Amino acid sequence: xxxxxxxxxxxxxxxxxxxxxxxxxxxxxxxxxxxxxxxxxxxxxxxxxxxxxxxxxxxxxxxxxxxxxxxxxxxxxxxxxxxxxxxxxxxxxxxxxxxxxxxxxxxxxxxxxxxxxxxxxxxxxxxxxxxxxxxxxxxxxxxxxxxxxxxxxxxxxxxxxxxxxxxxxxxxxxxxxxxxxxxxxxxxxxxxxxxxxxxxxxxxxxxxxxxxxxxxxxxxxxxxxxxxxxxxxxxxxxxxxxxxxxxxxxxxxxxxxxxxxxxxxxxxxxxxxxxxxxxxxxxxxxxxxxxxxxxxxxxxxxxxxxxxxxxxxxxxxxxxxxxxxxxxxxxxxxxxxxxxxxxxxxxxxxxxxxxxxxxxxxxxx
Amino acid sequence: xxxxxxxxxxxxxxxxxxxxxxxxxxxxxxxxxxxxxxxxxxxxxxxxxxxxxxxxxxxxxxxxxxxxxxxxxxxxxxxxxxxxxxxxxxxxxxxxxxxxxxxxxxxxxxxxxxxxxxxxxxxxxxxxxxxxxxxxxxxxxxxxxxxxxxxxxxxxxxxxxxxxxxxxxxxxxxxxxxxxxxxxxxxxxxxxxxxxxxxxxxxxxxxxxxxxxxxxxxxxxxxxxxxxxxxxxxxxxxxxxxxxxxxxxxxxxxxxxxxxxxxxxxxxxxxxxxxxxxxxxxxxxxxxxxxxxxxxxxxxxxxxxxxxxxxxxxxxxxxxxxx
Numbered sequence: 001x002x003x004x005x006x007x008x009x010x011x012x013x014x015x016x017x018x019x020x021x022x023x024x025x026x027x028x029x030x031x032x033x034x035x036x037x038x039x040x041x042x043x044x045x046x047x048x049x050x051x052x053x054x055x056x057x058x059x060x061x062x063x064x065x066x067x068x069x070x071x072x073x074x075x076x077x078x079x080x081x082x083x084x085x086x087x088x089x090x091x092x093x094x095x096x097x098x099x100x101x102x103x104x105x106x107x108x109x110x111x112x113x114x115x116x117x118x119x120x121x122x123x124x125x126x127x128x129x130x131x132x133x134x135x136x137x138x139x140x141x142x143x144x145x146x147x148x149x150x151x152x153x154x155x156x157x158x159x160x161x162x163x164x165x166x167x168x169x170x171x172x173x174x175x176x177x178x179x180x181x182x183x184x185x186x187x188x189x190x191x192x193x194x195x196x197x198x199x200x201x202x203x204x205x206x207x208x209x210x211x212x213x214x215x216x217x218x219x220x221x222x223x224x225x226x227x228x229x230x231x232x233x234x235x236x237x238x239x240x241x242x243x244x245x246x247x248x249x250x251x252x253x254x255x256x257x258x259x260x261x262x263x264x265x266x267x268x269x270x271x272x273x274x275x276x277x278x279x280x281x282x283x284x285x286x287x288x289x290x291x292x293x294x295x296x297x298x299x300x301x302x303x304x305x306x307x308x309x310x311x312x313x314x315x316x317x318x319x320x321x322x323x324x325x326x327x328x329x330x331x332x333x334x335x336x337x338x339x340x341x342x343x344x345x346x347x348x349x350x351x352x353x354x355x356x357x358x359x360x361x362x363x364x365x
Numbered sequence: 366x367x368x369x370x371x372x373x374x375x376x377x378x379x380x381x382x383x384x385x386x387x388x389x390x391x392x393x394x395x396x397x398x399x400x401x402x403x404x405x406x407x408x409x410x411x412x413x414x415x416x417x418x419x420x421x422x423x424x425x426x427x428x429x430x431x432x433x434x435x436x437x438x439x440x441x442x443x444x445x446x447x448x449x450x451x452x453x454x455x456x457x458x459x460x461x462x463x464x465x466x467x468x469x470x471x472x473x474x475x476x477x478x479x480x481x482x483x484x485x486x487x488x489x490x491x492x493x494x495x496x497x498x499x500x501x502x503x504x505x506x507x508x509x510x511x512x513x514x515x516x517x518x519x520x521x522x523x524x525x526x527x528x529x530x531x532x533x534x535x536x537x538x539x540x541x542x543x544x545x546x547x548x549x550x551x552x553x554x555x556x557x558x559x560x561x562x563x564x565x566x567x568x569x570x571x572x573x574x575x576x577x578x579x580x581x582x583x584x585x586x587x588x589x590x591x592x593x594x595x596x597x598x599x600x601x602x603x604x605x606x607x608x609x610x611x612x613x614x615x616x617x618x619x620x621x622x623x624x625x626x627x628x629x630x631x632x633x634x635x636x637x638x639x640x641x642x643x644x645x646x647x648x649x650x651x652x653x654x655x656x657x658x659x660x661x662x663x664x665x666x667x668x669x670x671x672x673x674x675x676x677x678x679x680x681x682x683x684x685x686x687x688x
Binding site for chain 1 (some may be wrong): 430467481494683684
């Protein structure tokens with residue numbers, strides 16, 4: 001196992017008082033275990049949560065410790081199983097419904113949008129839906145069109161759903177526990193490539209607040225706002241920019257709904273530039289929402305705004321095409337550099353821009 | 366707990382008649398007032414179908430749970446939930462069971478354990494199933510009754526939910542109110558074997574019963590037996606009751622001139638109306654007393670709804686998220 005400093009770019013390792021290190025996947029597993037231990041209402045369901053692969057390890061050991069009444073697989077019936085989770089939540093249980101890819105949430109949309117999001121409002125506060133929908137975004141090694149999508153903007157569009165996308169182990173644990181304890185439906189989005197990343201994570205159960213963005217690294221010249229794994233790409237881009245005497249501030253919104261615009265606006269006021277880097281398409285996307293709010297509030301007056309995301313096409317499996325599909329530290333750094341020094345065509349060496357966690361990963365998913 | 370008694374007493378008959386009468390007259394009054402636009406909500410009237418809700422719910426305690434469709438007035442009232450709050454809901458008032466935000470299609474009663482009803486066909490089936498999962502997890506002796514229409518049996522979640530309920534032996538009774546139409550489309554145009562719903566369900570290993578004549582006592586007895594087995598861990602059960610919707614799909618009127626069905630169809634069902642049947646079984650003084658009591662209750666509910674205050678503007682943003 002590598003030490004955290006090998007894996008994590010600058011920034012994240014200074015966020016907390018030193019504690020023991022934990023991987024993102026183990027942080028999720030530990031959060032589930034601690035909440036299942038502390039609260040008998042918490043249970044975990046989803047296809048393959050109890051098999052030998054344990055959702056890439058994120059549910060490992062839970063069956064042995066908590067038994068098959070508390071963690072069980074489901075039929076391949078995502079639509080009804082989402083309804084079952086909602087019904088159980090209305091009855092006072094605390095279900096965590098797990099999907100190994102976010103793409104599969106398309107099969108859950110009716111229940112999530114028409115029931116989960118609306119019930120508390122539609123029934124005048126007479127019922128609550130305290131459930132968590134965990135899902136994972138894939139990337140590379142042939143994930144392609146139907147295993148790589150981040151659909152958070154669709155969920156963020158609808159009032160009544162909270163949307164979380166942690167970028168590091170500490171947030172993964174603190175936000176998952178907060179999500180389980182929250183009285184609302186929470187769409188909790190994980191990224192497969194982050195599973196190996198390590199960070200300092202407290203051993204005890206703890207929560208982090210919804211609607212509180214993280215300033216991962218401070219800077220003066222440009223704000224890089226990354227979503228989910230794009231936080232890691234932005235932190236690496238920040239290192240590359242520093243070599244060019246550009247100081248980038250990196251912000252992670254952590255929760256897309258509710259959204260901490262205050263922290264984002266304050267950063268833009270300081271740097272005068274913001275590059276939003278989403279791990280999703282830009283069209284009608286979360287990046288558009290952030291920039292629109294900055295403009296509407298006047299926080300963007302005089303500031304330079306730019307965004308990056310998936311290329312406006314379907315994700316291909318072949319690596320020769322896929323490498324042009326995602327933003328990466330090189331394209332992020334190049335774009336930010338141009339914002340700070342207009343007209344420049346500087347681009348970092350692509351080899352130096354690669355991230356440790358991408359070099360570590362060899363599939364299969 | 367009427368259905369557990371094999372012999373019908375006058376008291377049972379009076380109770381069932383009172384429930385039927387309350388629902389029938391409430392909906393007739395809704396239809397009468399509808400043209401004034403006081404009710405700003407689509408209404409899906411259950412007139413003609415009441416015996417199913419009343420017969421099944423007679424076997425339930427207050428702690429048992431009922432999930433219903435958007436044609437939910439009958440089940441809501443049969444479960445004992447308050448008429449005042451239902452009417453206030455239909456009038457869009459804050460005193461409504463959903464604070465005026467749900468209307469006729471989204472009735473709910475936390476106190477009387479009526480699950481919120483949904484306007485999207487079939488969506489309540491897995492919700493009720495999930496509620497049954499929670500009951501099992503809590504080792505409860507209570508049961509869930511999930512009402513649905515024949516149209517919902519065509520939705521994917523219907524099959525998915527039945528499989529899951531059977532797999533986990535959940536305490537849920539699915540009750541299909543088969544009125545033969547989904548909006549205006551007859552079952553024969555929608556299902557390859559319209560008389561085989563029970564047959565399909567039985568393949569999941571679920572006990573099924575089909576009642577074709579809407580006999581309220583038989584509905585009561587069959588559901589009672591199923592519910593009693595469920596309370597002892599017997600797993601899910603399925604009851605299909607044929608019935609007929611006397612009014613249009615949505616709205617207060619009849620629509621036999623619309624061309625998709627003829628009034629010949631309804632004639633037999635009206636002959637077999639369970640409300641008339643039970644009325645004829647009661648002593649006259651009891652019949653009169655129940656009728657007049659029902660009218661008083663309905664008068665009070667309409668007055669309550671009219672007098673209740675409208676929601677304040679800031680209510681628009683209340684309950685988007687639970688605190």
